[in-house]
Structure formats: C-alpha cells, structure tokens
Amino acid sequence: MALGGVRVLELAGLAPGPLCGMILADFGAQVVRVDRVSRFAEAHGDVQARGKRSLALDLKRPQGAAALRRLCGRADVLIEPFRHGVMERLGLGPEVLLQENPRLIYARLTGFGQTGKYAKSAGHDINYLALSGVLSKLGRKNENPYAPVNLLADFAGGGVMCALGIVIALFERARSGRGQVIDASMVEGVAYLSSFLWKSQKMGLWSQPRGQNLLDGGAPFYEVYRTSDGKFMAVGAIEPVFYKQLIKGLGLNLDELPTQMSVSDWPGMKKKFASIFAQKTQAEWCSIFDSTDACVIPVLSFDDAASHPHNKERSSFIKNEQGEMSPRPAPVLSRTPAVPSRKRDPFIGEHTEEILLEYGFTKQEIAKLYSDKAIGFKNLKANL
Numbered sequence: 001m002a003l004g005g006v007r008v009l010e011l012a013g014l015a016p017g018p019l020c021g022m023i024l025a026d027f028g029a030q031v032v033r034v035d036r037v038s039r040f041a042e043a044h045g046d047v048q049a050r051g052k053r054s055l056a057l058d059l060k061r062p063q064g065a066a067a068l069r070r071l072c073g074r075a076d077v078l079i080e081p082f083r084h085g086v087m088e089r090l091g092l093g094p095e096v097l098l099q100e101n102p103r104l105i106y107a108r109l110t111g112f113g114q115t116g117k118y119a120k121s122a123g124h125d126i127n128y129l130a131l132s133g134v135l136s137k138l139g140r141k142n143e144n145p146y147a148p149v150n151l152l153a154d155f156a157g158g159g160v161m162c163a164l165g166i167v168i169a170l171f172e173r174a175r176s177g178r179g180q181v182i183d184a185s186m187v188e189g190v191a192y193l194s195s196f197l198w199k200s201q202k203m204g205l206w207s208q209p210r211g212q213n214l215l216d217g218g219a220p221f222y223e224v225y226r227t228s229d230g231k232f233m234a235v236g237a238i239e240p241v242f243y244k245q246l247i248k249g250l251g252l253n254l255d256e257l258p259t260q261m262s263v264s265d266w267p268g269m270k271k272k273f274a275s276i277f278a279q280k281t282q283a284e285w286c287s288i289f290d291s292t293d294a295c296v297i298p299v300l301s302f303d304d305a306a307s308h309p310h311n312k313e314r315s316s317f318i319k320n321e322q323g324e325m326s327p328r329p330a331p332v333l334s335r336t337p338a339v340p341s342r343k344r345d346p347f348i349g350e351h352t353e354e355i356l357l358e359y360g361f362t363k364q365e366i367a368k369l370y371s372d373k374a375i376g377f378k379n380l381k382a383n384l
C-alpha cells in the first residue's frame with residue numbers, strides 16, 4: 001500500500017487524532033496508538049482504531065517518557081493531540097525529539113493551534129467552528145447557527161487536514177531527508193476548507209441573511225423535503241437544465257412558475273415543492289427521479305446507505321470480522337488502494353511487548369518498564 005513501511009506513533013486523544021491515525025493505517029502505515037496506563041477506566045474510546053496496535057505507556061513517569069523518546073527515534077511520524085505545552089512539560093517537545101530524530105514528522109493536532117490567546121484553552125468542535133467564522137454561515141432562517149455534528153472541525157478540518165499535512169511532509173522528506181513540525185489547528189483547518197465561502201462573498205451567493213441563500217437552505221431547488229412516508233428527498237437542481245427536469249418530475253409547468261432565481265419567490269416555491277413531495281413515498285419519488293439529471297436523491301439512513309444498490313455496487317461500505325459496518329477508505333487509488341484491516345479494534349495495551357521488541361527494546365528492558373509501572377499489558381477493550 002502507498003504508505004507501507006511508514007511508522008506512526010499516535011498519542012491517544014479524542015476524535016480528530018484517531019481519524020488521522022486511521023487514515024494513515026488504512027493506506028498502509030504501521031500505526032501504534034500510545035494509550036494511557038493509569039486511566040484505563042477513563043480511556044477516551046477510540047472508535048477509529050482500525051488497523052492500529054495499542055501500546056500502553058505512562059508518559060508521566062520518567063521511564064515512560066524516555067521510552068517514548070526512544071520510540072520516536074525510530075518512528076517517521078508522531079501525532080500528538082494535546083493542548084499546547086503538554087508535550088513540553090513531559091520533556092517530549094519538538095526541539096527534543098527532532099534533535100534526536102531529524103527525520104521525524106511531529107504533527108501537533110489542536111483546536112486553536114500552538115500559539116494565540118486560546119492556545120492553552122480547552123475546546124471542542126463547535127468552539128473551533130465558531131472561531132473560524134464558518135459556524136456563522138450554518139443554520140436555518142431565523143434559527144441559531146447550527147454545528148453539523150462534529151464533522152467539520154474535528155474531522156474535516158482536523159483529522160483529514162492533519163493527515164494531508166503528514167503526507168505532504170513525508171513527500172517533502174523524500175527530497176530533503178528532513179522532518180518538520182506540523183501545527184494543525186482545527187480552527188484554521190475548517191476555515192481553509194471554507195475558502196470557497198470567503199472567495200464567493202462578492203459573487204452575490206451570500207447577500208441574504210443566514211439560511212436564505214442559494215446553498216444554505218434558501219433556495220427551493222437546493223433543499224430537503226419530507227415524503228408521505230416520513231422520509232426525505234434531497235434536491236440539488238441548481239443549473240437550469242437540471243432544474244427543468246426537477247419541475248417535470250414534480251409534474252409542474254415551468255412556464256407557469258416564477259423564474260428559478262427569483263429570490264423573493266423562493267419561500268412560496270418551497271411551500272409548493274413541500275406540498276408536492278408530501279404526496280408520494282420516498283420509493284415513489286425515487287422511481288420518478290432515479291436515472292434523471294434532476295439531482296434528486298433519497299436521504300438514506302446509515303443502514304439504507306450501506307445497502308443502497310449504488311453503494312453496494314461500489315462496495316462503499318465494508319464489514320469487519322465482527323460484522324461491524326463502516327465506510328471504506330476514500331479515495332480509491334487505482335494501483336495502490338487502501339486495504340483496511342478487517343480485524344477487531346485493539347485492546348488497550350494489547351501489543352505493548354510486541355511493539356517494544358520491534359522498536360529494539362530487550363525483554364529485560366521491557367520487564368523493568370513493567371516493574372516501574374511505566375507500561376501496561378492489560379487487555380481491556382477501549383470504552384466507546
């Protein structure tokens with residue numbers, strides 16, 4: 001696989017870091033998740049542990065921190081998901097680790113970045129989304145701004161953006177032979193993703209208040225409608241050629257309607273479309289719109305998405321040995337595609353000895369680390 005042979009140490013954190021590690025593991029990297037020893041009961045469950053192994057190491061103990069330094073000496077990538085200053089307090093800051101391994105790619109995945117007034121503040125997806133400006137653009141007319149689960153800052157602007165940075169740094173290292181520090185701020189990651197919104201401000205796409213523009217819930221032809229069986233259809237018929245097919249599928253006469261881009265008529269048109277969509281079931285609307293260019297697609301549950309003919313044809317969702325469904329890695333590379341592990345997720349500390357041996361520790365050294373309580377072997381299933 002494309003990242004075969006790349007050694008990654010992922011310090012266990014919440015949501016974004018685990019996704020970053022999973023992406024690298026799916027594309028072939030050997031990812032070791034470094035879990036806490038003393039707080040098994042409080043482990044933030046890593047539900048994105050596919051393809052990883054787990055080493056339980058107490059970084060608060062000098063022997064544990066020293067062991068991580070040694071591991072980093074042989075690793076290609078370190079992913080650290082803590083607030084600014086934590087690694088420095090552990091004696092594991094970039095200056096130390098890059099001194100010992102100049103090829104190390106030291107990825108610092110935080111909410112606010114390594115500098116700035118909030119650098120040491122706690123936060124979660126919704127806070128980063130707020131500070132980026134993006135949250136102000138999300139939400140229905142006359143309602144509060146709305147954060148779409150924790151997809152945008154944690155995952156899109158965090159885990160995925162950090163993985164991109166790591167791959168770019170690996171590519172550059174192939175030329176220079178040198179590692180570097182990646183300051184992956186989720187605020188900036190999600191802001192970067194929203195460049196289109198920033199650049200299109202003057203195009204008139206966002207001249208209305210939140211929830212009343214073309215792409216944020218204002219336009220009747222870019223909206224979700226309830227069907228008679230309580231399901232929904234997603235409509236995205238933006239271009240006139242597709243809009244015409246939407247109108248035809250709804251059984252309306254284009255000549256008798258206001259022009260598509262008559263913004264003042266959008267609320268009335270929305271009501272009209274809603275009353276029509278409410279007359280048929282989701283399946284009936286699919287039989288009308290499937291294989292047309294009306295840009296009308298059923299809103300699917302996770303189960304329905306996994307079993308939908310289109311997604312089944314592409315094997316877009318996979319099952320692991322436990323029968324758990326999840327999305328397959330994306331994108332699909334033609335020659336070196338990701339081959340996601342089908343194995344169950346690792347227990348915390350399950351591979352401690354195996355990993356330490358692999359990284360050059362002797363059995364005696366491992367026994368000493370264990371007696372110093374710097375490592376753990378417990379086979380506890382990570383929570384959540």
Ligand SMILES: C[C@H](CCC[C@H](C)C(=O)SCCNC(=O)CCNC(=O)[C@H](O)C(C)(C)COP(=O)(O)OP(=O)(O)OC[C@H]1O[C@@H](n2cnc3c(N)ncnc32)[C@H](O)[C@@H]1OP(=O)(O)O)[C@H]1CC[C@H]2[C@@H]3[C@H](O)C[C@@H]4C[C@H](O)CC[C@]4(C)[C@H]3C[C@H](O)[C@]12C
Pocket residue numbers: 011012013014015016034035036037040041042043044045057058059060081082083086089090109110111112121122123124125126150154383384
């Ligand atoms: C599923 C829920 C999460 C959903 C995602 C959520 C919406 C997010 O946005 S996640 C993104 C959060 N932000 C970041 O990741 C940005 C960078 N990180 C931070 O800003 C901070 O880490 C923090 C704010 C996220 C957390 O701050 P905290 O003070 O806890 O930590 P830090 O300051 O970073 O310091 C880390 C300290 O830990 C020490 N450490 C680290 N590793 C080790 C080690 N191996 N050995 C020893 N010590 C270690 C390190 O030295 C630092 O120490 P110091 O501070 O002394 O320097 C989940 C959200 C909440 C979860 C639930 C909750 O946790 C309670 C239960 C816990 C139980 O175990 C499992 C079930 C829970 C219900 C749990 C379930 C889910 O996981 C959650 C709901």
